[in-house]
Amino acid sequence: MKDIEIAQQSEMLPIVEIAKKAGLSEDEIEQYGPYKAKIGLPLSARPKTKQKLILVTAVNPTPAGEGKSTVTVGLGDALNLSGQKAMIALREPSLGPVMGMKGGATGGGYSQVVPMEDINLHFTGDMHALTTANNTLAALIDNHIYQGNKLGIDQRRVIWKRVLDINDRALRHVVIGIGGITQGIPREDGFDITVASEMMAILCLATDIADLKRRLGKIVIGYTFEKEPVTVDQLGVTGALALLLKDALKPNLVQTLAHTPAIIHGGPFANIAHGCNSVLATKTALQLADYTVTEAGFGADLGAEKFLDIKAPQLGKYPDTIVIVATVRALKMNGGVAKNELDHEDLVALENGFANLARHIKSMKRYNIPVVVAINRFMADTEAELTKLVELCAEIDTKAVVADVWAKGGTGALDLAQTVIKTCDKDVAPVELYAKEDLLEDKIKTIVTEIYGGKDVEFSPKALRQLQEFKTFGWDKLPVCMAKTQYSLSDDPKKLGAPTDFTIHVREFVPKLGAGFIVALTGNVLTMPGLPKVPAAMGMNLADDGTIIGLY
Structure with a gap:
């Protein structure tokens, strides 16, 4: 059964019940229909929780699949099944990969957050608010230059780009303002994808409205003819941008298939941005639950490093445990096996590809935080392969646990949950990767x-x-x-x-x-991706009764 079919057949609880389960009153949420809500901030005073934070990361992604979000959801469900009070904090999906190649970001199988169609499409409008705020600033910059350019902005040195939340390679480099004297000042420009924008990063790092405005005001939009930086505060539009983001700043509350409360808020890519959900979302979950399971994008070299070096200092808390997701399939591919041969047992390729996982384990242990490996089980994995991977991890003094969360949901991660509970009880003193004063x-x-x-x-x-x-x-x-x-x-x-x-x-x-x-x-990394030859959008449809088809 496909992920969307599993999600569509599930029975969701009304969001007011999920809020109550999380410890929120009806007055503390703003409903967006029966199954979605925004959480009003700041929260009122409440009893202090254990505030244990679990960061889920992974090996480098491959076409074979890793399932980081799926494990995150399954682990959160398993912690609740184990008698703990747990919440999940995830990033919002971008329409770029949803309509392109990578897919959504709501987990899979029986470890999903729902309503998955809403979350993967327009959700509560956060992406649109960010896109609008970003492009409003772009319009105000060009208008300022056209209307006399009091700040002396050099149009050749404007660094603020427009954005769109879809992969569109044709917009990477454009020329604007052509067509005559009333059409603006001609200059080179370009588009980034919304999730790579500074607006997204600011939304995810801001701690309240005052901090949001402070950050917006500090944005550097370009340089003068004297090569001095020009900021949003100098342009005088900080307040207008804050208005456009006031609702988007509030975290979104949904649920898993097992009715675990889940906060989904902010979605920067980890390869071209900082790859973590919002500080406000994680802080809110920590205030409400004893165990917060969150994730960071792509492999530990990107998302986890940025969580630890960029987000954690802003959050004021480091993870108590880091879970690295790996699959037998991904490691065999790293060991040289072609994608169409991955269903065959190959212990040699597995051992060769283990070097990738070992590098991530070593880099995460560099922060002096306990590391656990979650082996996300796939149907074609053999017992010999799973046993071998557990043994390889043990040889470098790392506990590995097999999790069967796609097929079994939280019950497939009970052993992983018990391991994580034990590691979270350890007293650790995180070590920073570099000093703040380093160049x-x-x-x-x-x-x-x-x-x-x-x-x-x-x-x-x-x-x-x-x-x-x-x-x-x-x-x-x-x-x-x-x-x-x-x-x-x-x-x-x-x-x-x-x-x-x-x-x-x-x-x-x-x-x-x-x-x-x-x-x-x-390297050649792009801040505006392109669509593949056969985009996922080509397999999507809307039935006459309103049922969504082909969304994974």
């Missing part, structure tokens, strides 16, 4: 060597010039958000497994002062 280039070198397993960093002439500019502006010690292919530990998507002695190539930096970090664009 930007030194932070990048540390990430490359300590997390990716690489040897060196090479900066393009443009990136070197930018590093000097950032020192002048006092931006040279901000955190770094690496934009890198998700498919490899290197910046070459074809280098699978655990490559060594490689160099990461930084071609350009993008300052995101509102978010509070500098983005480093590496």
Whole structure:
């Protein structure tokens, strides 16, 4: 049975009942129909919970499938089945991958959040609010230049791009303002996907309305003819942008198939943005539940590193346990097996591909936080392969637990839940990867060597010039958000497994002062993806009775 069919046959509880289960009163939520709600903030005072935080991450993604969101949901359900009070905090899906190739972000099988169709499509309108706020700023910038340009913005140095929440390669590089003197000032421009935007990052890192406005005001939109940065505050439109985001700032409440309360809010990609759901969502779950299970995008080299180095300091809490999701299939593919051969037992390829998982385990242990491996079981996995993977993890002093959450939901993760409960009880003192006062280039070198397993960093002439500019502006010690292919530990998507002695190539930096970090664009990574030859959209339809067809 397909994921959407399982979801459509499920019986959801009214969202007011899910809110009550989470410890929220009806006055503390704003209903968006019978099964969705936004949580009003700030929450009123309530008894302190255990506030145990579990971060779910994974090996590098492959076409074989890993199931990070599926394990996150299954683990949350299993913790509740084990007598604990647990909640889940996930990211919102982007329409880009939904209509393209990757798929949705609501889990799968019997470990899903629902209503999955709503969540994967328009949900509560957060993505549209972000897109509108972003493009309103773009329009205001061009209008300012057209109406006399009092700030002296150099139209050749405007760095604020327009966005769209769909993969559209034709919009990566465009020219605007053509068609005559009344059509604006001609200049080069481009589009990013909404989830890569600074608006998204700000929404996910803001702690309240005041912080949202402070961050919006600090956005650097471009430079003057004297090469001085220009901010949103200088443009005078901070308040207008905040108005457009006031509802989007509130976390969204839904449920799993097993009726575990789930907060889904914010959806930055981890390869081109910081890859974590909102600080407000995670904070809210921590206030309401003893165990909060959250996830970060793609592999541990991207999402988890950014959770630990960018989000955790803003959240004021590090995870108590890190769960790394791996599959026999993904590791065999990392070991050289073709996708169409993955259903055949191959212990040699599994052992060869284990190097990828071992690298992620080592990098996560670098933070001095307990690590558990969740082996997400697939139907074709043999007992010999599963046993071998558990043994390989044990050889590097790491507990691995098989989880059968797609087929069994929370009952398939009871052993994983018990393991996580034990590791969460350990007293740990997290160790930061780099010091806040380290220079930007030194932070990048540390990430490359300590997390990716690489040897060196090479900066393009443009990136070197930018590093000097950032020192002048006092931006040279901000955190770094690496934009890198998700498919490899290197910046070459074809280098699978655990490559060594490689160099990461930084071609350009993008300052995101509102978010509070500098983005480093590496290799050929794109901030506006393209659609595949056969997009998932081609298999979707709407029946005459309103039933959605083909959405996974």
